[in-house]
Amino acid sequence: MKLVPHGSELALIDADGVRHEKVRPLRLFPLTEPHHWVSILSETGQELACIEDPATLEADQRQLLDAALAKRHFVPVIRRILAIKRAPDGHDWLVDTDRGATTFRIETDESIHPLGRGRLVIFDKLGTRYLIPKITDLDRQSRRRLERYY
Incomplete structure (x- = not known):
């Protein structure tokens, strides 16, 4: 080959x-x-x-x-969760990623999937995947925001 x-x-x-x-x-x-x-x-x-x-x-x-x-393969890595706000059809997330700040919407809590070893993948409404490689590496405020949904 x-x-x-x-x-x-x-x-x-x-x-x-x-x-x-x-x-x-x-x-x-x-x-x-x-x-x-x-x-x-x-x-x-x-x-x-x-x-x-x-x-x-x-x-x-x-x-x-x-x-x-x-x-x-476009999988931004989330470094910080700046805000999560309720929207009419889900939740809007404002995050800082390895590619800069962005906002995306998830429809349900089922859009957040554990991958084991403290990793999460989040699928937004458009199907883009966002990766959190290690929850414990997030700052305290980001972890607190995430706890409400995961």
């Missing part, structure tokens, strides 16, 4: 030498195993390959894969 650039996308040359264009990588466990298990999917969504540990790839292959994954 070999990944090759295909314009702004990727192509895969499989073990039989067949070239598959417009492939896309997909992290199988983006929150619990972010550095392992990447599926390479065809344009129609068929799995063509599965990479258990991308770190074992040659450097050029890993760079291509990492660049393609970075385009697909």
